[in-house]
Amino acid sequence: MSAPATHALTGQGAARAQTGLPAGAQAPAPALAALARRPLFPPAAWAGLLAATAALALLPLLNLAFAPGHPLHVSAYAVALLGKFMCYALAALALDLVWGYAGILSLGHGLFFALGGYAHGMYLMRAIGRDGVYGSDLPDFMVFLDWKAYPWYWSFTDHFWYAMLLVVAVPGALAFVFGYFAFRSRIKGVYFSIITQALTFAAMLLFFRNDTGFGGNNGFTDFKRILGFDITAPGTRAALYWATLAALAGFLVLARAVTQSKLGRVLTAIRDSESRLRFIGYEPLGFKLFVWTLSAVMCGIAGALYVPQVGIINPGEMSTETSIEMVIWVATGGRGTLVGPIVGAGAVNGLKTWFTSVFPEFWLYALGLIFVLSTLFLPQGLVGLARRLAARRGKEA
Amino acid sequence: MPDKTRHGPGAGPQPEAGAGGTAAYGRVSPAGVDTAHGAILYLEDVTVSFDGFKALNRLSLDIGVGELRCIIGPNGAGKTTMMDVITGKTRPTSGTAFFGQNIDLAQLSESQIAHAGIGRKFQRPTVFERHTVFENLELAMRADKRVRPTLLGRLTDEQIGRIGHTLDLVRLTAHAGREAGLLSHGQKQWLEIGMLLMQEPLLLLLDEPVAGMTDAETERTGELLDELRGRHSLVVVEHDMDFVTRVAGGGKVTVLHEGSVLAEGTMSEVQSDPKVIEVYLGR
Numbered sequence: 001m002s003a004p005a006t007h008a009l010t011g012q013g014a015a016r017a018q019t020g021l022p023a024g025a026q027a028p029a030p031a032l033a034a035l036a037r038r039p040l041f042p043p044a045a046w047a048g049l050l051a052a053t054a055a056l057a058l059l060p061l062l063n064l065a066f067a068p069g070h071p072l073h074v075s076a077y078a079v080a081l082l083g084k085f086m087c088y089a090l091a092a093l094a095l096d097l098v099w100g101y102a103g104i105l106s107l108g109h110g111l112f113f114a115l116g117g118y119a120h121g122m123y124l125m126r127a128i129g130r131d132g133v134y135g136s137d138l139p140d141f142m143v144f145l146d147w148k149a150y151p152w153y154w155s156f157t158d159h160f161w162y163a164m165l166l167v168v169a170v171p172g173a174l175a176f177v178f179g180y181f182a183f184r185s186r187i188k189g190v191y192f193s194i195i196t197q198a199l200t201f202a203a204m205l206l207f208f209r210n211d212t213g214f215g216g217n218n219g220f221t222d223f224k225r226i227l228g229f230d231i232t233a234p235g236t237r238a239a240l241y242w243a244t245l246a247a248l249a250g251f252l253v254l255a256r257a258v259t260q261s262k263l264g265r266v267l268t269a270i271r272d273s274e275s276r277l278r279f280i281g282y283e284p285l286g287f288k289l290f291v292w293t294l295s296a297v298m299c300g301i302a303g304a305l306y307v308p309q310v311g312i313i314n315p316g317e318m319s320t321e322t323s324i325e326m327v328i329w330v331a332t333g334g335r336g337t338l339v340g341p342i343v344g345a346g347a348v349n350g351l352k353t354w355f356t357s358v359f360p361e362f363w364l365y366a367l368g369l370i371f372v373l374s375t376l377f378l379p380q381g382l383v384g385l386a387r388r389l390a391a392r393r394g395k396e397a
Numbered sequence: 398m399p400d401k402t403r404h405g406p407g408a409g410p411q412p413e414a415g416a417g418g419t420a421a422y423g424r425v426s427p428a429g430v431d432t433a434h435g436a437i438l439y440l441e442d443v444t445v446s447f448d449g450f451k452a453l454n455r456l457s458l459d460i461g462v463g464e465l466r467c468i469i470g471p472n473g474a475g476k477t478t479m480m481d482v483i484t485g486k487t488r489p490t491s492g493t494a495f496f497g498q499n500i501d502l503a504q505l506s507e508s509q510i511a512h513a514g515i516g517r518k519f520q521r522p523t524v525f526e527r528h529t530v531f532e533n534l535e536l537a538m539r540a541d542k543r544v545r546p547t548l549l550g551r552l553t554d555e556q557i558g559r560i561g562h563t564l565d566l567v568r569l570t571a572h573a574g575r576e577a578g579l580l581s582h583g584q585k586q587w588l589e590i591g592m593l594l595m596q597e598p599l600l601l602l603l604d605e606p607v608a609g610m611t612d613a614e615t616e617r618t619g620e621l622l623d624e625l626r627g628r629h630s631l632v633v634v635e636h637d638m639d640f641v642t643r644v645a646g647g648g649k650v651t652v653l654h655e656g657s658v659l660a661e662g663t664m665s666e667v668q669s670d671p672k673v674i675e676v677y678l679g680r
Contacts, residue, residue, distance in 0.1 A: 031574070263547045266536065272526065279516075280537045281511035282508060283506075
């Protein structure tokens with residue numbers, strides 16, 4: 001028994017081990033109960049989350065309350081940019097749930113993002129009413145194609161809540177059906193990734209066609225109002241920003257709850273050794289399907305929040321690059337950390353904004369470089385780097 | 398189907414028809430598995446061929462309830478393939494495998510077989526390396542393992558107590574909060590046995606439980622098996638003859654050779670069997 005003894009003295013768990021666990025005790029030993037019942041977030045993380053949410057929530061207020069030129073004024077451009085980044089962050093969070101935890105690398109999350117965007121876009125198109133260029137009841141692109149009536153699948157999309165239902169249901173149903181067949185056939189790893197990529201590419205080609213009824217390569221744009229409010233008004237923009245922030249913070253807490261539950265441990269077990277998990281009595285199909293569908297729904301909601309803030313949705317959102325960029329946000333921020341992808345989406349897109357204004361033609365090279373460098377030097381991403389630095393400082397102190 | 402327990406041609410001598418020697422008749426009879434005839438596992442004429450190569454060749458074997466059965470045999474005798482058939486990883490080309498009298502293993506998936514009550518320890522330790530020792534046991538614990546209860550369920554005091562008990566049994570209490578990947582080889586093997594115990598299996602399959610262990614760890618594993626003896630039905634596949642002699646005691650040992658049973662009996666009977674000597678000492 002010499003080997004276990006030395007481990008107990010040198011290992012990280014030694015501190016906890018020395019607390020002592022009386023054998024055969026009736027109530028669970030405190031050390032075990034602490035392992036079994038973990039809080040959703042440690043108190044410091046709750047404080048950080050609330051502080052970050054409050055700080056982000058303040059920005060549109062600063063934009064509305066102070067006139068341009070005032071030192072506390074935040075430009076409308078900055079607010080719009082952050083609102084857009086938060087949509088990306090929500091998509092990255094969704095991707096982290098499947099990739100970081102369950103080990104399912106999706107190269108097709110752009111599809112769910114775009115579907116959510118299109119579903120909301122249908123409502124926004126109908127909300128234009130007769131204010132389009134042709135003054136028709138139909139959207140301009142339908143008039144241009146000489147269509148006389150809405151296709152059947154546009155039914156009821158003039159109702160906001162029905163469109164919101166589609167935002168959740170369409171990506172969710174697609175992910176469920178696709179996931180069911182893929183996971184049931186035990187398609188894994190790179191094969192699964194390629195199939196998601198192919199699915200997204202096929203959808204992009206479909207949406208590029210004018211006959212599909214979604215505006216072809218121009219997509220939807222020129223939105224005028226949402227729920228009766230002028231979509232370009234600063235107040236509406238602030239409300240959209242706050243809705244995005246609320247969704248991001250809410251889904252972060254939800255994702256944390258999922259990953260801290262026993263189901264979260266089953267997901268990481270699927271990632272690490274799926275066949276082993278089968279032998280202890282879990283059927284991975286249901287778990288993968290759950291997290292995959294949840295992720296697609298979150299991504300759809302991100303897309304739906306994105307469209308009114310950016311003012312356009314077109315099949316470009318389904319392009320290969322978009323989905324791969326999402327993967328890079330997650331990898332850069334830190335896979336399997338939930339906060340990491342949010343940080344990563346912000347950091348990479350911040351860099352992109354700067355880069356595309358200075359050297360627009362080199363952005364894709366820079367993106368590739370970021371991916372290579374973060375894979376080589378930051379295996380756990382920015383969050384992993386921060387944790388390493390914090391641990392080192394803790395040791396020195 | 399009591400007649401299924403008769404051995405097919407090519408099988409070795411079998412002292413009694415029906416249950417194995419040390420079987421305790423009907424002692425463990427959970428809902429679902431019918432062990433009224435005293436045996437928990439029946440293999441009858443099981444053949445598995447891979448592209449014409451017969452990994453198992455009309456193998457017939459039965460394990461009694463509460464029995465600790467050691468299975469030995471030279472490399473390639475079909476020991477691991479037999480485990481694969483029992484756990485549903487490999488389907489028999491022909492023949493039948495029954496758990497109790499009523500559960501046809503060929504009809505069930507791996508996870509269904511695990512639920513029915515067969516636990517398997519693999520040759521190489523396959524714990525979840527990035528989960529803590531505690532989490533490994535928690536994942537393995539007998540529970541409703543469908544999605545919703547897994548998402549919403551919380552550990553009860555009783556369940557935590559059970560995990561604590563198993564930690565004590567496999568002597569890993571001091572390591573409960575460590576990542577399993579940081580354990581020594583022997584500790585991983587025990588953790589895996591602990592994970593099996595958390596599933597409260599009726600039949601436990603141990604594939605080379607002491608491979609790569611130090612002498613002290615081997616001794617400790619022997620003690621652990623002694624504690625499990627009688628409470629679970631155990632099948633131990635092992636190369637280490639000293640270990641087999643130690644854990645088999647007066648119980649039955651089965652020798653596999655080229656995919657079927659060569660000999661069966663106590664360790665001393667088997668060791669004096671000329672066929673066994675020939676197989677082990679070369680021809």
